[in-house]
Amino acid sequence: MKLAASFATLVALVPFAAAQSPVWGQCGGIGWTGPTTCAAGSTCTVSNPYYSQCLPGSSAPPPPSSSPSSPTSSSPGSSPTGPATKLNAAAVAAGKKYFGSATDNNELSDTAYVNILKDGQQFGQITPANSMKWDATEPNRGQFTFTGGDQIANFAKANGQLLRGHNCVWYNQLPGWVTNSGFNSSTLSSVVSTHCGTVVGHYKGQAYAWDVINEAFNDDGTWRSDVFYNTLGQAFVPTAFQAARAADPDAKLYINDYNIEGPGAKANAVSNLVSTLKAQGVPIDGIGVQAHLIVGQLPNLAQQLASFGSLGVEVAITELDIRTTLPASSATLQQQQRDYQTVIAACKGVAGCVGVTVWDYTDKYSWVPNTFSGQGAACPWDQNLQPKPAVQGILNGWA
Numbered sequence: 001m002k003l004a005a006s007f008a009t010l011v012a013l014v015p016f017a018a019a020q021s022p023v024w025g026q027c028g029g030i031g032w033t034g035p036t037t038c039a040a041g042s043t044c045t046v047s048n049p050y051y052s053q054c055l056p057g058s059s060a061p062p063p064p065s066s067s068p069s070s071p072t073s074s075s076p077g078s079s080p081t082g083p084a085t086k087l088n089a090a091a092v093a094a095g096k097k098y099f100g101s102a103t104d105n106n107e108l109s110d111t112a113y114v115n116i117l118k119d120g121q122q123f124g125q126i127t128p129a130n131s132m133k134w135d136a137t138e139p140n141r142g143q144f145t146f147t148g149g150d151q152i153a154n155f156a157k158a159n160g161q162l163l164r165g166h167n168c169v170w171y172n173q174l175p176g177w178v179t180n181s182g183f184n185s186s187t188l189s190s191v192v193s194t195h196c197g198t199v200v201g202h203y204k205g206q207a208y209a210w211d212v213i214n215e216a217f218n219d220d221g222t223w224r225s226d227v228f229y230n231t232l233g234q235a236f237v238p239t240a241f242q243a244a245r246a247a248d249p250d251a252k253l254y255i256n257d258y259n260i261e262g263p264g265a266k267a268n269a270v271s272n273l274v275s276t277l278k279a280q281g282v283p284i285d286g287i288g289v290q291a292h293l294i295v296g297q298l299p300n301l302a303q304q305l306a307s308f309g310s311l312g313v314e315v316a317i318t319e320l321d322i323r324t325t326l327p328a329s330s331a332t333l334q335q336q337q338r339d340y341q342t343v344i345a346a347c348k349g350v351a352g353c354v355g356v357t358v359w360d361y362t363d364k365y366s367w368v369p370n371t372f373s374g375q376g377a378a379c380p381w382d383q384n385l386q387p388k389p390a391v392q393g394i395l396n397g398w399a
């Protein structure tokens, strides 16, 4: 609430035109009919086609790293640019394949942001946050567009970074034609197979892994009610995996979900499905644990990652961030450092865990404030692209 009050004060002090969105407010996106200009001191920034947000700061690049960082933005003894050892190098030294980050197309025009992201010693792997999803790649049946996805795949390739494709089948960011056409089971099965086969096939040889199935379960472990399950039952799962395998035999094929970071009904549902699929010979190689976590409230990742690994599949932490109520205090950032360390150490300790991806490396482009009102500060780098104590926590976890 302190943050909101301070912004309210700021807004009150500057000339204020009607029909402006406040800092952190929405300022655009498909279907948005509200203001498209931002309060002074903030800039309307595209998060995805459905959401633009007023973020603090001008559209100019953030200050160079030689400017003073805020007192809470770096741990004692670390330089403003962060520890000398870099995160992917530390992961590789720990025997893992990568430490990586999600990114999105609009962010790639931010030079200061890109200068950190493109460093393969820091980030050895890239995930497109939005531009390989169904709405982006097949907005109309049979009409595929790969412009956005290609930009990110090419970025990863140019910088020697692994690519995780994300994703084939998900109930969200799904174009209306999939949901609303009343497809019968044979048609929808063909639609799924064509979509996964075409998208995965387009990136054949470029993707280390693909999230083939995303968020198929409810938190109580029952199947999510969506057009796929409601029309096809569980059969959409093997259909998607088989199409993906046929399209790119070398990509590791994953099922990915959230709230499976610790033991529970949902983690059990994923385990049971993976066991069944393997017994049936369905090509599945990995379990993606999203890990959208909360400071001070970590589940038992070490136990659950080991349990998933015992199924004979790879495990990856695919979307890590650790959010808190804003504004984050120094004590909170210290707890966040310990939490990042705990998560990384859990991956390090499980042989089957191949790597960790953060769901963007900086609070500047985090999805969290858009989705969880009043929360944020979830990423290892702050809004100004300065490393937080969490960066040291990640290094400690790999050490």
Ligand SMILES: *[C@@H]1O[C@H](CO)[C@@H](O)[C@H](O)[C@H]1NC(C)=O
Pocket: 184, 185, 186, 187
């Ligand atoms: C499913 O729908 C397609 C397209 O409308 C149709 O050709 C096919 O006969 C239907 N199949 C069944 C089993 O109803």
